[in-house]
Amino acid sequence: MQYSIMGIIMAGVGGFLAYIFRYNLAYPGQSIPLFGHLAPLQYNAFVTCHGMIMVFWVGMPILLSGLGNLLIPIMIGTDDMAFPTVNMLSFWIFFVSALVLLTSFFVPGGAFGGGWTMYPPFSAGGYLNRNPDFFKALFSGTSLMILAVALEFVAMLMGGINFVVTTINKRAKGMTAFRMPIVVWFLNIASLIFMFSVGPLVAGAFMLLLDNVVGTGFYDPNRGGDPILWEHLFWFFGHPEVYVLLLPALGVLAEILPVFARKPLFAYKPIIYLALVSAVLSVLVWAHHQFVSGIDPRMATFFSIGTILISIPFAGIFLSFMATLWGGSIRMTVPMMWAIGFIALFLIGGLTGLFLGSNTFDIYAHDTYFVVTHFHYTLFPDVFFGFFAAVYFWFPKFTGKTLNAALGKLHFWCTFFFFNGTWFLLFFNGLHGQHRRINDYSSFSLINMEPYMTFEKISTICAILLILSQFIFLYNLFTSLAKTKNPELTKNPWHSATLEWTADSPPPHGNFKVYPEVYRGPYEYSVPGEVDDCYAQNVPGPSFENNENL
């Protein structure tokens, strides 16, 4: 819960940064309302921090830590996480990391502006300065950024250990591995991917920090180091990271779709296997971010093939979701709209990813707005649509209060429309060759960006409206929180079968009065004659999991 609140606050910061540089892109050189004039270096710093914040301080806490801490214990039918103290420690380390990052805006020289990937030489100050002043270098934007990221990794590692141990050890009686809700599976797979890919980057970040503050030459070719080493260490983590963000959101979808289609989830076990396959593949594709870094073309081919292969498990998961909807009696509630919106938008993001996976096309599109648009079409639905779907779905359970559905739908349509308005046209700008790190094309007189400035302006206006429409959500949230609790109405409003809906709402400390016992899988819907036309997991009786779900 604290993670999600922290995530929302940081999303505000990230959104404000986005507003500033979007405004600058559409109206270069002009003074920005609420901010003032944006210097080119500041532009770079803001773009960098926007990326950092949205991935590490919004996506990670909301999707992994927030959902994990809230959902894992109650969905597997236990009282709390395995290590509550570790959990608290993890949150406070995360909190400090956010403060360190925000501090970096106010040190001399400003925040780091070399892109969220932090490639040397720009991020390794030791290049120019072999004997840096230790304290001055430590309190530079670069070092603070590295420190903040490192602290955040420590926090997430601790959280991940907690998730996996809780899931392995504290499941309710009868809650076998293949009776766990998909979201629990996916949160665990995501934690494992994170834990096993982040290690080399922790070492690499340590080396980068030393390059800055002590003046070592790990990434300095003059002294036998290699800047490409950082790219490998970074992307060995950086690529799996997108699946760390994607899997929990897909898990949320797997919970929501069967409830509102009133059908068992199509292909429960294959979905889990596909996610495991994607987890293995995810650590084998990282160099597709480095096609223009001078890697061996034979290696590039390998990584191209790997990248295109990884679309198979995810296509499998998405098709299973659509097959779940097929022939269901669909109820277009607010969470369901967000879930379906997610699928629609992610389809665009996923398909453009196929283009970029091929090294021949990537060499052309690298670092253009095509890439930027591609990953916003994947990450925005993932982080925000996934998050809002989860909020509208579980809010009644965890607060005992209800959100306003009409405002929820308005929020959805505004977000959906303005998100597409912001990004879709920028695909064309990207194909035209607009570079992601150039803030003002008017200084490049040979490049004619004039025809594309209209798209820039439309995009910026939509982006501002997109940010403004999030206030609908905040208004809805706060007015709903001010209501009185209604435990009866919010006990199981969606007629869902998983364990969290059998607890009181909001769940008391310890979640359950009596630990539930589990008799079947999580998605037994459309059972004729049963109350709510579904079999809750904790009601004694027959189980259909073997003939229904496979």
Next chain:
Amino acid sequence: MSTKQQHLTLSENKIPEGRLGLWILIAGELVIFGGLIMSYLLHRLRYPQWSEMAAHTSTFIGALNTVVLLCSSYTVVRAHEAAQKLDVAKATRWMTCTVLGGLIFLIDKSVEYTHEIQEGFTFTSPSLQHSGDYVNSLFWSYYYIMTGLHSLHVIAGMVVMIIIMVQIKKGKNLHRVELAGMYWHMVDLIWIFLFPLLYIAK
């Protein structure tokens, strides 16, 4: 939490929680060192000149430290054995041996660092120009970061052991002796990799 209901919960495959968590932590630590070792190896293969630098490390002290760490791993196993028999005094004795082992390791390491720094091989090694080749100096950066990070783990292990010794004196958390032992074995194992890579391969 406080309301420990009739304990229906908890899965059938009951591995103690602490042990399970520690296994995952160890796996994570190994990946961190794995990344470092991999980076070092790739550079080492690219620059055969590094062997000249590796010749300056003291194989004798390295070997001595290997023996010390292996012995301290043995003593922590004895501590675990004693803890299983609920023999607190014996467990404390054996753990003290392990902490002493760690201390000897750190003393050796400081002696070694002192020698190397006196010879001019520092973390950043600007004085290496006399060999006419900057490329070599990175060996020392890797040497210090790998052994330094490992030494930090040794210190962490010692601190943890002292905390656990205080706890078992009060008669609680006897099972944590095993966890400290597991962590110590990991520290030991990493050294087994570092020793040949940095000292023997010349």
